[in-house]
Every structure is written in structure tokens, then in C-alpha cells.
Amino acid sequence: MAANAEFVSYIKEQLAPLGFLSSGSFFGGQAINYHGHQFAWVIGSTLYLRVNDITRPDFEAAGAQPFKYNTKKGKITVRKFYTAPEFLLDDPEQLLSWSRRAIEATSES
Template sequence: MAVDAGLVAWVTEAMEPVGAVTHRAMMGGATLYLDGVVFAIVDDDALWFKADKLSDARWDAAGTARFTYSMGEGRTGTMNYRRAPDEIYDDADELRRWAALALEAGARGPAKRRRKE
């Protein structure tokens, strides 16, 4: 994974009307949060939105691929993120529409555990 800084900047700018986007490095890519809720990852030059069992049907209907990665020894793993539809890359309204679905999935996810000090 690698981070496309321009893509992160585009998402941050497009999502400003909704909230503040922050990001954290993750295995060479980045995890994106909106007001503390995970909603996407960036891998190379692609945006992948958070999905879950409740939203999978909508992602399937849109024909979006599930995020996969190589685990070595010919094995692949998946994470429940879906590739963003192409139209989000030049249409902020579309980006926000799909991000809303991802934010719902992120909000339904397990609560973040706090580190013991």
C-alpha cells in the first residue's frame, strides 16, 4: 500500500461540509476518519470505502470490488472495504453520498478499545 497524498487532500476537501477528515498510516496506506469514525482507506491511487453486512447489497449492486491483499505463499486476504465508484474522483457530491454509506458502516463497527496506561 502507498498513500496518494493528492487523493487524501481531495477527500478531505470534499468532506469539509460534513466534518473533519483525519488519517493514520496503515501498512503503507492510510485509514481515513471523519470526526473519529473510520470510513475509508487509501491504497496507492484508489479510495476504498468501509462496508459491512448491512451495506454489502448496495456495494454489490454498484459492482464495486472488495479490498483484497496478498498474504504470501499464494494466499489472499480481504477486508470489508469496497472500491469507490469512479465518479467520486471528480464529483464531490458523489463522494459524499458514498462516504455517507461508509460512515454508517463505520459507526456500526465495534467501539475502539482504549489503551491501558
């Protein structure tokens, strides 16, 4: 599923205070990078943020799910990217805070 262009624009606008961001196509969606490190990803109208072992429990506690996709051999779960908890989309300060943590999580790759 392609990224919803209007949603991508909205997310980029909300994340602009982070500073230097770039984006590009990634796995059928739109990757969002901070200084060349992918910390966010939009597929359709869903925002995914990068997690690590420290932040994953917070995402899970907020009801976020890891990215999953189907192959001929079965379902694949990508535990490096989780859906952004819904409340973040209505709270720009929290979205920035969780996005900063997602940026920090990219240092482990």
C-alpha cells in the first residue's frame, strides 16, 4: 500500500521542529529520515516509529503493533517498527517526544 500523500505532508509538518529531515520511498511507503537515519515510516495512513528494546515496552503498553506483512511462506513481523500510538497524532508535543526516542533507537542499527 502506498503512502497517503496528504498524511505524509501532515506528519512532516508536525515533525519539522526536529530539524533536518529527508524522505524517500521505502517498502511501498514513505521513509522519514533524520540526518540519514530512518526513524519513521508511513504506509497508507499509518505512521510507524523505530523502536528498540528500551522503547518497545512503551509502544506495546500504548497498544501499538509491530509492522507485519504476508509472504507466500507466511506472515513476517518486523519488530524494529511499531505503529505510532493514536494519541500521538493529536498531540504534537508527544509526537515529537516519541519521535526523538525513535531517532535515538536508530543508533542501534
